[in-house]
Amino acid sequence: MSALRGLLAGIFCVVLVGSAEIALCSDDIIVLGAAVSLTGKYALNGANTKNGYDLAVRQINDKGGVKIGDTAYKFEINYYDDESTPARGTELVERLIQQDGVKFILGPYGSGLTKAILPIIERHKVPMVEANGAARELFTKGYRYIFAVLSTSDQYLTPAIDLAAEHAYKLGKTPGELRVAMVMENDPFAQDVRAGVLADTQRHGMNCVIDDQLPPELNDMSMTLTKVKALKPDLLVVSGHEKGALTAVNQIEALRVDVPVIALTHCDSAQLANKLPKASQHVFCAHQWHRSMKHKGELFGSAEDFAQLFKKTYGYEAPYQAAQSAAAVYVFADAFTRAQSLDPEKVRDAISATDLPTFYGPIKFDETGKNVAKPMVLTQIIDGEYVVVAPDKWATKDPVIPRPPH
């Protein structure tokens, strides 16, 4: 019995030592920490985020890494699975910082999870560059260590509302006469999108006739769509991550809901144009990035170059979540190069002074950590392709309004 105990104790010690990961800036490697959603509700976008991070790390390492002084450092990412749960995310980020000694964090997927870990990175003064938390409330509390490469969620559907206002005459109405229906998931991101939509509709003087909030676990919006059929709004906006986009498009088709302008978020990560080309015809989609945009940067080249590299590496079209994740790692690389130091404070200051053109768009942070240089883009799904229709600077075609019945 005591021999067995000894053996168990030995195994225990080996496991303990083996799992203690220490001093992450040795051997010319800079370790970035990331707790992303590899399982759970956000598993799909967690995977997109991870793929974006990994592709950028590979690209940076292949190009020789980051040069600080005479040493070229390679990147490595230490991943944990936050299981799409904020509580777990906070535990894991604490672990990354306290136990694994990570000094630089890459953000998780989703505003809810990013919001949960903010106090921790702030307390430990660990700079975080995040690519997938868009809610405005992340930037209103005076946190100094968060930097976000993406546009905030209140801007997601602004181009759609503005476009509807611009084309209101095609529906025989003035912009102020337009009636808007909103269906938003009950989570920080979609609620912020909703706040943005409310602000935009108020700006144009439009009237909100339906304002429904879907519980996150609900996958049926036929009740709300029945109301839409009754009230006949001019504009329907839906935001509920991929489930919302998929459910909306399917049920709109099944119930034959006829609305002149339909705008959604998360179309491309739900692969709507690919999987449901007929049902999603003439639907407007909000994107943080699109491969047809003429952005260019040193690391990946153009947006199109990135899209092709991603498709070649992972076998599917890069959704914008992956693009912005790659951009986040690029920001770190650029900051290390400018700071010429691995001290978190110096790196933090270098990040806040970022002014970087990238394949994802220009990145320049304001004092709250938001990227104020990059625009949101609106596409319309036409014959299974996303066609950029707004803003005017990047539009490749005129939008089709109203949505023809089919």
Added chain:
Amino acid sequence: MVSNLLILYEAPALGLQLAIDGLLIGAVFALAAYGMALVWGVTNIINVAQGEFVMLGGLLAVYAAEQGAPVLLAVPLAALCLYVLGWILYYTIIVHLVGRDMFNSVLATFGIAIVLQQLMAHVFGGADRIAASTLGSWFLFDGLVAIDKMKVLVFAACIILGVTLSVFLLRSRQGQAIRAVAQKPEAASVLGIDTKRVYGLTYAVNAAICGAAGALAATAYTIHPYGGLSYTIRSFMIVVVAGLGNLGGVIWAALSLGVAESFAGFIFGAQYQIAFVFALLVAVLVFRNWRLKRQRRYLA
């Protein structure tokens, strides 16, 4: 809320739409709840993995549809796969739980649920999917009411399955054995019924029912490896409302729940839909308790 009621008053056809949608989703809940009631009644085990069986059935159907198979063929296929899985789970885990503390069974089936979720996510990926139907819809009242043909087929399939199950339980030898074991396991065992096999059969049949329900649900609603909880909760709720052993009541309660949810979502807004339904559950239980109290006082 009042404005929504006014809409219903002005366009009663929409009430028809809500009722139909409610019945159609209620039929899927009815199957899942029927299976849970069966397992609970016979083996005294609350199967917390019920929703995960439904999701697995749905994912198998989506997979089959993506390979080009007709969706309705996927239903018996999913049921068969889940039947086999049910037997495997029974002989590895459930057989040790029968006759023991209910807490153990809840814990173990919760564990099964978690393992199934992770396996599904690993094999099928974490995306929401749907096996969209191409059958179209019937339109009544000048397009105001849309009846998805696929959903009608789903409803019919659920009814047929329900009836088949009832006939199986009432008429076949296996069904008789199941009912005997549910009534008194010791007596059944004395009469030569292999109770262990009967428990296994019940659990496997439950898995098959859930698989079929999931495959049917996948034609109209999104399926996600982590989306099973809402089915588990609703099955549990329906069984509680209907009362254990009251299989006919389960169908009735499920359809009513579907319709109630549908109307609640329209009148109160989607955010209060589930809250309303659970408030209804509490009201039903309180009312039932009050009625029973009167009966008890009368008898005492």
